[in-house]
Amino acid sequence: MTSEIKRGVSLYSFQHETFQGKMSLEDCFRTCAEMGALGVEIIGEQTFWGWPEVGVEDAKIDEWHGLVAKYGATPVSHDFMLDYKRYKGRPMPFEEQVASVRKDIDFGARLGMKYIRALVSIAPEVLVAAAPYAEEKGIKILIEVHAPLHFDHPWIIRHAEAFEKSSSDALGFLPDMGMFLFKFPPVWKERFIRNGVPQHIADYIETAYEDRVLSEYVILNVREMGGEGAALGMAETLRHNAAFEPKRMLDFMPRIHNVHGKFYQMDEDLVEPSIPYDEIVRVLKQGGYTGYICSEYEGNRWIEDAHEVDSVEQVRRQQEMLKRLIGEPAPTALAA
Template sequence: MNTKHSIKRGVSLYSYQYETFLRKMTLDDCIAHAAGLGARGIEVVSEQSFTGFPNVPEEQIAGWFDSLERHGAYAQCHDMFLDVKLYKDRKLNFDEMVASLKRDLHFARRIGCRNVRVIVNTPPEVVVACVPLAEELDVRMGIEVHSPFHFDHPWILRYTELTRATGSDHVGYVPDMGMYTKNYPPVFRDRFLRLGATPKIVEFILEAHAARVLPDYVLMDVRKLGGNAVDLQMAETLRHNIWSNPRRMLEFMPWIFNIHAKFYEIDDSGKEPAIPYEEIIPVLIEGGYSGHLSSEYEGQRHIEDAFEVDGREQVRRQQEMFKRLLGEV
């Protein structure tokens, strides 16, 4: 495999959500761990890492920059969320959504992030309205192409149509590698079994996922098989955990600012059993991608009922896998 590339490694601090919530890791601890692995590009979920977001005291911002400098890291991406429901009786209107995104653009600039991950439910018209400010602040907006969305989904195609028409180089994409779930995640399977899924129906669902059977048909068949509530819940996950073709990224590569390197576990062999990074990374290299591979560990929620969560070890394992696949070792 050709390993000549300009791909950089980073970590989304979302990976440490479990440790952060339980106060096992501070913001400084998170930055230190990522940078210690050579993953110096830091992606931050500000609601997780900053008290009182978006009204964050200047002392916290100063501490953020001090931590980055001390550990040899740098701010890479700010993840925004659009809370579309402002009141119980109504959703945000267009102007309020624009104001929300503009607020996040200003905050990204404040903490030194040149990229903003735009949550996928953000209407493309809202993103277009924010292009002038993004250009003024020199902060790029990338819609998160997140499973069950993919590059050929009508919502993403509409986003492409509207944002491409602006001619701006400050709008693009942040693909989430969860849309390349080739194999059903073992941590999902094992948790459903612990919750009381029927073993024979679990095997049926695994076979259906491997055969790419439409989720609606799988749900219908699980009901016919007498599946219980947990069986149906497992079947429902097929709607969200899709397999798309990683090569579709090639067409969009000039507008891809960041990669959410989603993973559910790195096993003892050093591989992610569900998401085939050995197929994904060569596509990124072929396409000339020069942004970050940002580790995003989301396996903790599927094991915490039975096992001790170790987000640090999982991130370490994925970064070791990246080094190997990127030709760094």
């Protein structure tokens, strides 16, 4: 069954290659186009060096639009940061927070973005105050629902209530699929073992996660097993990750406009072993979602100590999986 769900890539997926100078911005665009993933999402600080502390020259913006046109891409989202609690050694006042969001709205508009991603830590009052300006610019501000938060968390409910009270269509949600971590990622376990976690403790933590044992009990048990350092660090990951239910997206679907296709590894069978993408896509279809799922590869940091990182291959595999799950028709062969 086909759907109107579209495929995209967050260029954050290529952070390893970008940082090492192995991929230019055009390389990123070309790679996405070759995969048929024409939606492009960015983190401004990664793609445009110096942002937001310094302005971005018109030449860089022109280069961006040139690549969009050359590869038939669609700008999807500018993922902005607002670390207001540590701004210049002081808390950022409310008015400055709103002004900062307006600055990112302007930047997103320059890039032709439909959305800008807001960090989950931003208070709903700030986003509501910025919403009228976003409406003027034709931009929607999407708060990222990211583990350990989820759609039943009081902080997210507070945002939902504020958005509805505002009656603004410019406010919405961007769910990150990392909140549906049904199994402990194998690449995490392998990295922790390389970091010194004894096999029996690593096995226990993995099983405890899948059995949904309360994280505080797991941490206590690991300590009693003699675990310390890396072992406690592995146990601590259970505080920040959980297997929330994809179906909870359904009640929020009218305000869900973009999806982060978080993943940590794709095996050769085109399966993400820790995140149930078959169920996720089924729910998105059920909810009538028609936006993008943008690949967001974050496995590089878990393997770079022992293996060559190949973000492109990992993203390619996820895109192949998404094509199947979405029901995207195969290209029609040209007649000889």
